[in-house]
Amino acid sequence: MNKRILTRSPRNLLFLFQALGIILLLIYKGKEVDRLTVGTAVGLVLVIYLSNYILTRITRGDHYIFLITTMLVSIGIIMIYRIDEALGIKQLIWISIGIFIFFSTYFIIKKIRIWENLTYFYLVGAYLLFIITFVFGDRRHGAINWINIGQFSFQPAEIIKILLVFILSSYYSNKDRWKDIKYASYYLMGIVYSFILLLFLQKDLGTALVFYAIFLAIQFIYEEDRKLILLNIGLFLIFGLLGYTLFDHVKIRFQSWLNPWKYIERQGYQITQSLFAIAEGGFFGKGLGLGHPDFIPVVYTDFIFSAICEEMGIFTGIGIIMLFMIFVYRGFKIAISQGNKFYRILALGISILFGVQSFIILGGVIKMIPLTGLTLPFVSYGGSSILSSFIALGILQICSEEIKTKEDLDEARD
Amino acid sequence: MKQEIRRIILVLAGLCLVFISLIVYISYFQVFKATAIKNNSYNKRLWINEESILRGSFLDRNGQTLVYSEKKDSGYERHYLFGRLYSHIIGYSYREYGKAGLELQYNNQLLNSSENAAINELKNLVSPTTEGNDIKLTIDHDLQAKARNLLKGKKGSIIAMNPINGEVYAMVSLPDFDVNSLKEDWKNITENPDSPLVNRATQGLYAPGSVFKVITTAAFLEDEDLDTSYQCTGTANVGGYEFSDYNKKAHGSLDLKGALAESCNTYFTTKSIEVGKETIGDTAEKFMINNIIPFDLPVKNSQFPYKGALDKTELASASIGQGKVLVTPLNMAMVASGIANGGHIVKPVLVKEILSKEGKVLKTNTTEILSIATDPIKANMIKEMMVETVNSGTGTKARIKNVKVAGKTGTAETASGKSHAWFIGFAPADDPKVAVAVVLEEDDSTGGSSAAPIARDIMLHVINNIKE
Numbered sequence: 001m002n003k004r005i006l007t008r009s010p011r012n013l014l015f016l017f018q019a020l021g022i023i024l025l026l027i028y029k030g031k032e033v034d035r036l037t038v039g040t041a042v043g044l045v046l047v048i049y050l051s052n053y054i055l056t057r058i059t060r061g062d063h064y065i066f067l068i069t070t071m072l073v074s075i076g077i078i079m080i081y082r083i084d085e086a087l088g089i090k091q092l093i094w095i096s097i098g099i100f101i102f103f104s105t106y107f108i109i110k111k112i113r114i115w116e117n118l119t120y121f122y123l124v125g126a127y128l129l130f131i132i133t134f135v136f137g138d139r140r141h142g143a144i145n146w147i148n149i150g151q152f153s154f155q156p157a158e159i160i161k162i163l164l165v166f167i168l169s170s171y172y173s174n175k176d177r178w179k180d181i182k183y184a185s186y187y188l189m190g191i192v193y194s195f196i197l198l199l200f201l202q203k204d205l206g207t208a209l210v211f212y213a214i215f216l217a218i219q220f221i222y223e224e225d226r227k228l229i230l231l232n233i234g235l236f237l238i239f240g241l242l243g244y245t246l247f248d249h250v251k252i253r254f255q256s257w258l259n260p261w262k263y264i265e266r267q268g269y270q271i272t273q274s275l276f277a278i279a280e281g282g283f284f285g286k287g288l289g290l291g292h293p294d295f296i297p298v299v300y301t302d303f304i305f306s307a308i309c310e311e312m313g314i315f316t317g318i319g320i321i322m323l324f325m326i327f328v329y330r331g332f333k334i335a336i337s338q339g340n341k342f343y344r345i346l347a348l349g350i351s352i353l354f355g356v357q358s359f360i361i362l363g364g365v366i367k368m369i370p371l372t373g374l375t376l377p378f379v380s381y382g383g384s385s386i387l388s389s390f391i392a393l394g395i396l397q398i399c400s401e402e403i404k405t406k407e408d409l410d411e412a413r414d
Numbered sequence: 415m416k417q418e419i420r421r422i423i424l425v426l427a428g429l430c431l432v433f434i435s436l437i438v439y440i441s442y443f444q445v446f447k448a449t450a451i452k453n454n455s456y457n458k459r460l461w462i463n464e465e466s467i468l469r470g471s472f473l474d475r476n477g478q479t480l481v482y483s484e485k486k487d488s489g490y491e492r493h494y495l496f497g498r499l500y501s502h503i504i505g506y507s508y509r510e511y512g513k514a515g516l517e518l519q520y521n522n523q524l525l526n527s528s529e530n531a532a533i534n535e536l537k538n539l540v541s542p543t544t545e546g547n548d549i550k551l552t553i554d555h556d557l558q559a560k561a562r563n564l565l566k567g568k569k570g571s572i573i574a575m576n577p578i579n580g581e582v583y584a585m586v587s588l589p590d591f592d593v594n595s596l597k598e599d600w601k602n603i604t605e606n607p608d609s610p611l612v613n614r615a616t617q618g619l620y621a622p623g624s625v626f627k628v629i630t631t632a633a634f635l636e637d638e639d640l641d642t643s644y645q646c647t648g649t650a651n652v653g654g655y656e657f658s659d660y661n662k663k664a665h666g667s668l669d670l671k672g673a674l675a676e677s678c679n680t681y682f683t684t685k686s687i688e689v690g691k692e693t694i695g696d697t698a699e700k701f702m703i704n705n706i707i708p709f710d711l712p713v714k715n716s717q718f719p720y721k722g723a724l725d726k727t728e729l730a731s732a733s734i735g736q737g738k739v740l741v742t743p744l745n746m747a748m749v750a751s752g753i754a755n756g757g758h759i760v761k762p763v764l765v766k767e768i769l770s771k772e773g774k775v776l777k778t779n780t781t782e783i784l785s786i787a788t789d790p791i792k793a794n795m796i797k798e799m800m801v802e803t804v805n806s807g808t809g810t811k812a813r814i815k816n817v818k819v820a821g822k823t824g825t826a827e828t829a830s831g832k833s834h835a836w837f838i839g840f841a842p843a844d845d846p847k848v849a850v851a852v853v854l855e856e857d858d859s860t861g862g863s864s865a866a867p868i869a870r871d872i873m874l875h876v877i878n879n880i881k882e
Contacts, residue, residue: 117623264456276457278440279448292527295458314444318437325433330427336419355429359436368439 010067011052012075018045021078021288026205028082028289036085043092044077051099059106061400063333066102068327069393075320076379079308080300083293087300087381094383097391105394110401116342119170123191126163130198131154137202157199157207158388160278162395164195164211165349171221173342187226188216193235203249206360206372212236213356214349222345258372270297274365277303277310286312300381302373306365320379322364328355331396342405346401350392442758453521455512460521465489468771470524470546472504472516474555475581475766480504496555497594499562502613502712503553503585503764506593511600514611516549516765519710523547523768523777547776550767552581554880561586570616570834571743574872577751577840577849579781580760583876585744587614588667589643602866607620616713619740621860623826624677624808625836628734630686630748630795631674637689642670650680653726657683657734660825660860674799675807677823679734680704686733694733695720700787701749702759703741707783708766716741720788732879736827747851749787750838753820754846756790758783769850801843804866809837811866818843819867823861832856837865841873848876 021040048070055066073095081088109115120132133156137145147151171178171188178184192215199208216236219229243250252267260268260275273296280291293307309317331351338344354377364371375385427603453460468490471482481504485492492507494500505515513521526546561572561584575585590601603610612618634640646665649658657679659665664679673681686694693716699705703716717740729738744762752759761782766844768777786797800820801810809821821839828834835857842850850872852865 168619217425221418221425261454272454272456275443275452276459277453278443279451280457280459282448283444292459292462309440314440317440321436321440325430328433329426329430332422338423348425352425352429355433359429359432363439364438366436366440366443368436 004315010064011049014052014067015045016070016076017071018048018078021074022290024237025078025082036089040081040089040092043096044074046066046194047092047096047099048074051103054103055397059401061397062330063397065327065330065334065393065400068323068330069389071123072320072378075308075312075316076304076376076381078288079293079304079379080381082289082311083299083307091381091386098386101387102390102394102397103389106397108286109395109398115166116170116173119167122163122166122170126160126167126195129160130195132156133202150154150169156385157202157204160195161207161210161214161353162350162388162392164192164214165319165346165353165392167191168215168218168349169210169342169345172218172345175224183337185223185225189219189228189232199242203375205250205253206357206364206374209360209372210353210357210374214352217352218345218349221348233300252369253372257367260367270303271365271367271371273297274306275304275367277306277404278366281310281313281317283311283313283315285311285316287311297375301375301381301385303363303365304376304380305362308379324355324358324362327351331355334396334400338399338403343399343403347396350396350399353392354389417681436489441719450521451743453518454511455535461509464525466544466745467525467527468545469507469874470526470548470771472500473548473550473554473769474558475551475583476554477550478555480551480555481860492784493714494593496559497592499558500553500591501590501593501610502615503551504588504593506596509793510595511596515613516551516710519712520549520765520768523549526770533864545771548769548771550769551582552576552582552763552766552779554876555583556879557584557875558586560584560875561872562588562590565854569608569614570853570857571851571855572614572868573743573747573851574749574876575747575762575849577754577846578591578760580751580763581766582764583848583880584763584872585615585764587612587618601739613711614853614855615743616709616711618853618855619714619717620743620829620834620836620855621737621742621826622735622739622746623824623834623836624679624690624735624859625746625822625824625838626739626741627674627682627824628702628753628800628822628838629698629701629735629801630682630733631796632701632788632792633669633694634670634685634689635795636693640685640689640727642685644668644673644678644681644684646678646680648680650684652683652687652730655727655730657730663826664727671799671802673777674796674822675802675806677803682733683730688721688729690730691720691724691732694729697762697787698774700759700785701752702745702785703739705785707745707748707762709744709762713744714742735824741854743851746836746838746853747849750821750840750851751799751846751849752785752787753793754843754849755788755793757793759785759786760788797843804839808860808862809839809866811862812837812839812870812873814870814877815842817841817874819870820874821866823866825860828856830856832858834859835859835863836861837869839869839873841877847880 008131018214029113056063059359077091196208196211213372216232254265256267260271264272277293278294288311291310293310296303296306299307331347335344335347338347357374357377361376363369375382469483472480474480480500482493483492486601503515505517506514507517507792525545565572565588569588572586591610607639640692646668648662648664649656657681663674668681698718707713719738726735730801732739741863748759753880761784765779767775797820800822804812804819804821808823812819812821819841820843823835826834835854837852840846850869852869854865857864
């Protein structure tokens with residue numbers, strides 16, 4: 001009887017995982033089990049269990065993407081709480097807000113049916129956000145990509161990412177709208193490149209790469225003018241080489257990837273600390289609370305994966321990689337089953353966004369590719385990252401449902 | 415429409431591939447790279463455990479303390495009592511410069527911690543470790559000091575070991591450095607063209623010159639059809655290259671024994687062609703050339719690349735220890751030990767015992783035979799030839815009164831024009847107590863004149879002073 005309840009739904013397995021993680025956390029805390037920890041733990045379990053439950057009631061679309069997300073969120077928050085309790089509580093608040101925003105996004109996108117026509121609105125929005133970043137921007141970890149509002153700070157690029165997906169979707173889903181404009185696809189490419197250039201100027205190389213990858217993939221699938229794709233790849237290589245020769249910060253990243261040990265005191269410090277952590281963890285990890293993830297700089301955000309590998313082992317690390325892979329797979333499945341082209345491209349864009357972003361930061365912290373600072377979606381600490389990821393997830397959730405087009409609705413009314 | 419789906423699946427496949435490559439890479443990293451990275455001295459985790467543990471001491475074979483740690487207010491302070499004498503054996507352990515030598519190789523034992531993190535954690539829960547284990551070396555401190563004095567002012571290496579059980583009594587490599595003033599001298603040490611950080615005994619690859627003839631002799635004995643008689647005229651042409659003896663001296667009529675005693679180059683170069691590279695190469699490998707030598711310190715492999723293209727001249731050069739042959743001094747000490755020990759080559763040992771702070775023996779190193787280089791009858795024949803070398807040949811300066819000494823000298827030509835002086839040997843020949851290898855790097859003297867007397871003093875000291 002018990003066994004059946006536990007394994008009947010993945011929701012319960014997730015609960016089991018959280019329970020184990022929290023028990024470990026309590027053991028690590030030892031005698032000083034405080035109300036705070038217990039409160040946070042109960043909060044986490046409740047928020048995630050309930051939201052998974054509610055989701056199954058309100059939508060007949062895909063339930064797995066949210067499940068995968070909550071699993072990632074759980075691993076992330078257990079790790080963050082273990083490193084720094086105050087941040088863990090903050091993260092729980094962000095996650096709760098994030099889940100709320102996820103549901104809000106879901107309903108807003110569902111009710112309003114004009115999203116495919118707002119291309120210019122997205123464009124203006126994106127440029128405005130860029131301007132705001134440059135005017136009010138704050139320098140952090142060498143990149144100007146934060147703005148402060150009161151005591152909160154957020155990264156406009158997180159929102160622009162989603163706007164980019166909307167721009168691409170609204171453009172490619174209805175090519176007829178643009179047939180009067182000659183070379184419309186070239187203009188689009190120019191616009192995306194202007195985004196990438198602006199990100200480059202903010203020294204946010206990771207996000208620039210994500211933008212490029214989303215654009216290239218969507219272009220590869222939908223662009224009729226195939227020459228343009230080759231041009232896109234060619235231009236990227238040229239700009240990449242140019243960036244490498246002109247900008248020191250690009251060169252430094254590349255060199256500290258090739259041989260971080262040579263620059264271990266300076267630019268290679270972060271990556272080598274990350275490698276120490278992963279190496280120490282082995283396959284099974286040192287155990288929660290038994291490692292030293294605090295030795296890694298910016299461990300809560302960019303390097304959360306290394307901390308997880310140190311204490312939970314690379315088996316958990318591989319688990320995270322596979323969760324992202326399954327997430328991307330579900331996203332693509334959603335896209336393929338979606339009849340409405342706009343929502344199909346939207347689903348693709350968001351899946352590629354998560355896939356590429358997680359790959360770039362995971363590959364970076366394990367030194368498979370040069371390191372560029374990015375958050376690991378849903379796992380890393382950070383308000384704007386969590387919120388924008390949940391917005392994107394809400395959109396993907398909508399895409400997993402059957403969308404009635406305007407025409408369908410009109411027909412139904414007749 | 416169909417094309418769209420095809421392209422979507424292509425992109426999905428690409429993304430999946432990228433994720434799988436992550437999994438493959440991180441697994442590869444964990445299996446092949448992680449161990450080396452973990453032990454990098456910049457890994458602060460290594461030090462955090464150490465700061466609460468009294469690191470173990472080093473003792474010589476007689477129990478004399480060489481290195482110890484002491485508790486101070488600011489933590490533990492490590493004292494190296496003989497800063498230079500053990501710079502290549504014990505090495506050092508500093509936060510800034512990491513670890514070297516036995517301090518590195520036996521780090522876990524010195525801290526009494528396991529390599530397995532989980533076991534450590536469990537152990538710490540039950541009873542936290544506060545004291546590490548002591549390490550007792552096979553080194554005899556007096557002999558080590560004497561060996562260094564004998565080598566003083568020169569470059570090179572001396573090794574003295576027990577040929578029967580492999581215990582190393584002394585191992586010196588010069589130039590060395592002072593472990594105590596590492597901080598002040600670091601720049602000088604690392605930039606010195608004579609590389610004082612390198613342990614020449616295990617890491618130095620030298621042309622062996624005529625000491626290699628011991629191996630060639632063993633190979634000649636393997637070939638029963640070989641006509642061992644020879645008429646030496648002082649020069650011999652092999653494969654278009656003229657080999658000559660020292661000072662072009664003609665040795666006249668020789669057998670193998672006389673050839674080794676007189677170190678006749680033309681004899682060995684001529685006969686090596688008849689025996690062939692396979693027999694010589696196989697024999698060399700039985701003497702651990704080209705093979706990994708397991709030891710408490712990292713050892714470079716000696717080289718004799720006979721399996722590739724090796725023409726007659728190159729083979730002839732190799733037979734007298736020139737050309738493509740390169741050896742470590744430790745390997746040559748093991749060659750001498752092998753002959754002394756009836757053809758059995760034993761594993762060299764530097765750490766005799768690991769002791770707990772209470773003095774309980776936790777681990778003892780046992781004798782292990784690495785290779786059977788030749789049979790006892792042939793070993794005995796080679797020994798007699800080496801005795802002849804010391805009694806009346808090139809090695810007379812290694813003679814000890816009332817003790818039968820076996821040895822072989824070598825003078826290896828180098829690219830710089832300055833030759834290495836070599837001596838390998840053992841004594842007493844009929845009941846071997848000690849085997850030695852001495853190499854004086856670019857000393858521009860003959861092994862018989864400069865290396866042999868040093869070896870003699872070392873052997874004499876062991877016979878008179880070291881009890882097993």
